[in-house]
Amino acid sequence: MADHNDNSSTNLKRRDALKLLATAAVAVPVLGMAGHAAAVTAKTKGAELIYRPTDPDMLKPVVPWSMTLTQAELDDLAVLADIIIPADAQSPSAASLGAQHFINEWVSAPYPQQKADLVLVRGGLLWLNGEAKKRFGKAFAQLSTAEQRQICDDICFEPKAAANLKHGARFFAKVRDLTATAFYTTEPGMADIGYIGNKPMASFDGPSDEVLRKLKLKS
Amino acid sequence: MSGASGQQEYDVIVVGSGAGGGMSALILSIAGLKVLMLEAGRHYDPVTETPMFNLPKEAPLRGASTPDKPFGFYDATIDGGWQVPGEPYTQASREPQQRFDWWRARMLGGRTNHWGRISLRNGEYDFKPYSRDGQGFDWPISYADLAPYYDKTEMLIGVYGDTGHGLENTPDSPEGILQPAPKPRAYELLAKKSCDELNIPVIPAHLAILSQRQDHTRLPAKLFPNSELGQKVVAGSMQSRAACFWATPCGRGCSIKANFQSTTVLIPPALATGNLTVITDAMVREVTLNKAGKADGVIYIDKNSRQEVKVKGRAVVVAASAAETARIFLNSRSPLFPDGIANSSGLVGKYLMDTVGAGVGGQIPALENLPPMNEDGSSGMHLYQPWWLYKQQKAGKLNFARGYHIEMSGGRGMPGAGAFGGLQSFTEGAYGAGFKQACRRYYGTFVHFDGRGEMIPNENSYAELDPTVVDQWGIPVLKFHWQWSEHEINQAAHMQKTFADIITGMGGKVTSNIETDGRKAIMNGGSIIHEVGGTIMGADRKKSVLNQYCQAWDVPNLFVADGAPFASNADKNPTLTIMALAWRTSDYIVEQFKQRNI
Numbered sequence: 001m002a003d004h005n006d007n008s009s010t011n012l013k014r015r016d017a018l019k020l021l022a023t024a025a026v027a028v029p030v031l032g033m034a035g036h037a038a039a040v041t042a043k044t045k046g047a048e049l050i051y052r053p054t055d056p057d058m059l060k061p062v063v064p065w066s067m068t069l070t071q072a073e074l075d076d077l078a079v080l081a082d083i084i085i086p087a088d089a090q091s092p093s094a095a096s097l098g099a100q101h102f103i104n105e106w107v108s109a110p111y112p113q114q115k116a117d118l119v120l121v122r123g124g125l126l127w128l129n130g131e132a133k134k135r136f137g138k139a140f141a142q143l144s145t146a147e148q149r150q151i152c153d154d155i156c157f158e159p160k161a162a163a164n165l166k167h168g169a170r171f172f173a174k175v176r177d178l179t180a181t182a183f184y185t186t187e188p189g190m191a192d193i194g195y196i197g198n199k200p201m202a203s204f205d206g207p208s209d210e211v212l213r214k215l216k217l218k219s
Numbered sequence: 220m221s222g223a224s225g226q227q228e229y230d231v232i233v234v235g236s237g238a239g240g241g242m243s244a245l246i247l248s249i250a251g252l253k254v255l256m257l258e259a260g261r262h263y264d265p266v267t268e269t270p271m272f273n274l275p276k277e278a279p280l281r282g283a284s285t286p287d288k289p290f291g292f293y294d295a296t297i298d299g300g301w302q303v304p305g306e307p308y309t310q311a312s313r314e315p316q317q318r319f320d321w322w323r324a325r326m327l328g329g330r331t332n333h334w335g336r337i338s339l340r341n342g343e344y345d346f347k348p349y350s351r352d353g354q355g356f357d358w359p360i361s362y363a364d365l366a367p368y369y370d371k372t373e374m375l376i377g378v379y380g381d382t383g384h385g386l387e388n389t390p391d392s393p394e395g396i397l398q399p400a401p402k403p404r405a406y407e408l409l410a411k412k413s414c415d416e417l418n419i420p421v422i423p424a425h426l427a428i429l430s431q432r433q434d435h436t437r438l439p440a441k442l443f444p445n446s447e448l449g450q451k452v453v454a455g456s457m458q459s460r461a462a463c464f465w466a467t468p469c470g471r472g473c474s475i476k477a478n479f480q481s482t483t484v485l486i487p488p489a490l491a492t493g494n495l496t497v498i499t500d501a502m503v504r505e506v507t508l509n510k511a512g513k514a515d516g517v518i519y520i521d522k523n524s525r526q527e528v529k530v531k532g533r534a535v536v537v538a539a540s541a542a543e544t545a546r547i548f549l550n551s552r553s554p555l556f557p558d559g560i561a562n563s564s565g566l567v568g569k570y571l572m573d574t575v576g577a578g579v580g581g582q583i584p585a586l587e588n589l590p591p592m593n594e595d596g597s598s599g600m601h602l603y604q605p606w607w608l609y610k611q612q613k614a615g616k617l618n619f620a621r622g623y624h625i626e627m628s629g630g631r632g633m634p635g636a637g638a639f640g641g642l643q644s645f646t647e648g649a650y651g652a653g654f655k656q657a658c659r660r661y662y663g664t665f666v667h668f669d670g671r672g673e674m675i676p677n678e679n680s681y682a683e684l685d686p687t688v689v690d691q692w693g694i695p696v697l698k699f700h701w702q703w704s705e706h707e708i709n710q711a712a713h714m715q716k717t718f719a720d721i722i723t724g725m726g727g728k729v730t731s732n733i734e735t736d737g738r739k740a741i742m743n744g745g746s747i748i749h750e751v752g753g754t755i756m757g758a759d760r761k762k763s764v765l766n767q768y769c770q771a772w773d774v775p776n777l778f779v780a781d782g783a784p785f786a787s788n789a790d791k792n793p794t795l796t797i798m799a800l801a802w803r804t805s806d807y808i809v810e811q812f813k814q815r816n817i
Contacts, residue, residue: 053287054298055261056279058270058471061292063279084650091655102281111285149651157648169648176650177640181283184634184658185275192655193662194591198272198633200464204596206402211589217408 068108068118074100076125079141081179083152091192099182106178117174124171131168229255229496231808232517232532234503234547237329238794239538239780239801241485242372246805247536248494249449252812255530256486257501257519259539260298260325265332265472265482269295272467275635283636291635295332295472295480299324305691311700316738319571319682319699320745321542327499328482329540330748331794333470336427336478336599337626338378338795340369342388344609345789348675352612352620354706355675356570356786359758359767362390368799370396374438375453376479376798377460379597380425388622389605398430400601401465404594406586406629406666407602413724414604419625419717424603427479427795428469433457452488459487468598501528504694505551506535506560506777514560514777520692534808534817538780538801542571542682545753545783546697548764549684561771566764567754568682571699572788574749575623575672576742577711580730581722582645583629586664594630594663603627606790619709623672623790625718631663641730665730668721670714673790674707676752680744701744712737749793751782768807769800776817780804 053064069077078095081103085094107118128151132140136147143151155161156176158169183189212218230252233240240256248254270293275282278292285292289300303323310318324330344351346358346365370393379398382391400423403411411421435457443449460483461475469478476483489495500522507529509515516531537544545568551560559567606622639658643649646657674680679702684695712735719733734740757763760772769784771777780801782793789796811817 052298052304054300054304056288056292058268058278058293059273061273061278085655086651088652088655106280109280109285111287114280152650156650157643160647172650173643173648176643176654177637180639180642180654180658181281181636184638185281185636187274190634193634193659195631195633195662196591197593197595197631198274198466199593200466201593202464204401204465207405207408207592208590211405211592212408214589215405215409215585217405217412 063105065108065110067104069104069122073122073125074104076129076141077103077121077175079148080128080175081182083148084176084179085183091188094179094183097183097186097188099179102182103175103178117178120171120174121178124168124175127168127171228516228531228533229253230532230812231255231534231536232257232530233536233538233780234517235329235538235540235543235781236327236486236497237331237481237538237540237781238797239782240536241328241331241481241489242798242801243536243538243780243805244495245485245489246802247808248489248492249443249446249452250805250809250812251448251494252809254489254495255532256489256495256497257503257517257530258327258329258497258499259502259522260327260329260499262497262499263297263327263332263482265295265328265480266474266476269472269474271471271474275633281636290333290470293468293471295470296324296330297326299326299330306696307688307690308696309685309688309698311698315743316703317701318743318745319573319680319701320743321697321699321750322745322748323540323543327497328480328486331479331481332472334748334794335626335792336469337603337792338373338376338380338425338427338479339605339624339791340390340392340425341365341789341791341796342390344388345787345791348621348787348789354620356755356757356762358786359756359763364767365796365799365803366390368802369795371442372795372798372802373397375442376427376484377429377433378425378427378795379423379430381423384420384422386420386422386605386607387609392425397425398428400424401430401597403601404596404630405589405592406583406594406663407600407627409583409585409725410627410666410668410721411602413721416724417717417720418607419604419721420607421602421604424600425795426597426599428597428599429460429462429477430597431462433460448492452491455491456484456488460484463597465593465597466595470598502692502694503539503547504692505547506537507551508553508555508560508774512555512774514774520694522692525692534776534778534811536778536780536804536808537783540781541750541753541783541785542697542699544779544781545571545682546684546694548754550695556773561754561764561773561777563773564761564764566762568697569678570676570752570755570786571680571682571701571750572674572676572752572785573744574747574788574790574792575674575703575707575710575714576669576747577714577734577737577740578667578669578731579715579718579722579733580665580667581718581725581727582661582730583664583666583722583725583727585726587660589663592631594632600626600628617709617713619706619713621673621675621706621710621790623670623710623714625714625721626669626671627666628669629663629666634662644730666722666725666727668718670711670718671747671749671790671792672707672710672714674788675704676755676787677702677704682753699745703738703741703744708737708741710737711741715740749782749788751785751788751793754779754783755786756784757786769804770807776811778804778808
């Protein structure tokens, strides 16, 4: 994932720094880098940037950690992601937009929340396949749509899940949340719900008369 | 100049580059004084560094909050957050209610780069709270003393809002000062309708965002009538700023300079005077004292060479952020001031305050299935609710002494990390086609109300030096003590009930727990990032650290220009007052130079 930036020398240096960071596993300054030109009458040499995870290049973001999940896990997550957000007339499916790769990026991150989610997702996938084999004698991905739904229906809402399935429900909720993040942060996902902002405009005109009437704020 | 120079003597050394440091540097350099600004973080330029239209999908974790970037990947904050690597602070207690969470931003411009831009004036009561209800302290100045500086600050930085409401303790700006208020969003209008029923006023918010370009032909002469240099540099700065184009979050910074950041609005014109030198990566440890008992400079650690550097100045203005300012004072020990410079009162570090914060969310069915509309707006509030129960409070009908205002959010914002994460309770766990339908239905229907209330200074909320811990620069760190009083706790409970009433009045469902015990609703000390106090100003040198010009009682050429001088912390967000006060202090410093008192 660190490869989607361009090949300027600065970024090659940055990539080297990131590799170092990823292996060092501690957030310490590791490498001096040519930085932003200082417009102030300050020292120039001293103003050189040192890469820190607290000071990433926000204009050319990179994911500075390596990916953890196996291909088999990614395949299973793709199946699950498409069950959660399938294609319809309005937009494509979550897996077709790479939701499984986003989940991999998420659970591979070196932060406490994501490390906990790695355990939840990996353990959940093994549990899911075990549950599938117990019920139907096959791995989850090999089940029919109806069989898959039968399991998902039992774990889609933790408050109503059976006591022995609550951990499965917690796993499903996590994958649903991550799939939703993956899908709705893409352009097709934004279009699906009608997000039309992030565009420069000459004026902000407020809600239309149609909206005001619907809200009974105007007759 | 080079960073290692110790020869040159500056007229004024300004420690910090945020709201207070930036304003001080501008006013002092326009007056012709030679100013050195020291910033503990790196150089930062919002024009070239701001990720304006960048999408969450381009960022790690779709821009989610992480310990490295607590407000999300694209937040302007660099090398900052609740923890700064290598720069710890400690807590006196393990109790959650007694924590102080300290947000720092080690970068040029400090916290002005990401702040919420809410710019409310303190009112008349807010300067004389003790006189009104017997709690806390009066300021040694009144609203009338600061009003001209509020006018000038608003004209200089550009603040939208409107005027003529005449609400109690909620000052209107004079005509011709504010920028036009943007039109309200749909959910804001719906909230207003509910608040109208509850007799809660709803008026245009004041935010430091240009809704139109500044009048660079008229304003500079009003701001600096006697300074050609001032008019020139400020006119140039105003010409370089564009009006808001109603897109991209202000918290990322603003490359078109439509919102206020010290790095776009104060430091560039200050540099244009030719009288300001900025040194970044300079972590100030202490203010030094000469034999006559006057400040003669500061010692900082150059973060790149890890060497200490002494610079000389005829006056020192500390604006490092309230707690950091207290830390520098406490670390500036000498035979004359064994407990820290200008600390004969023993009050340096005392009366630390934050803002009371508590919030409630709701889901509004009336907002479901509306046609697509762009609600980005200014990215901040267009409307807000100022405190409204002054009379009830005065009559003793409430169980807390001070007020809060309400900040609301909601609408059809850009989906980011966590989008639709809370939906399962509305859909009983829908997935598949049902989930997609639910996202379409519920998108843009969630609102949130946050109370921002006044905290009364108390004896149990303060910072002192930790005798056992230093940071990676060898500087002793702060240990925080914190205690809310019943006033804040009861206020937080009142917020909860009020917000539930507003949401219910909108025909909505409350989506969070309504706590009747304010202890469960109130956020940690420090977490609203309105840290003020620590070197409070007052009329009595035994009961305060600074006089009415934010001048140390004990050291006449030492000043404070951030939130540390605040003798109370009104519900109004502190940044505008920090800037107005810093301008007034700077005028006084210039006058002292003219009279050769410094």
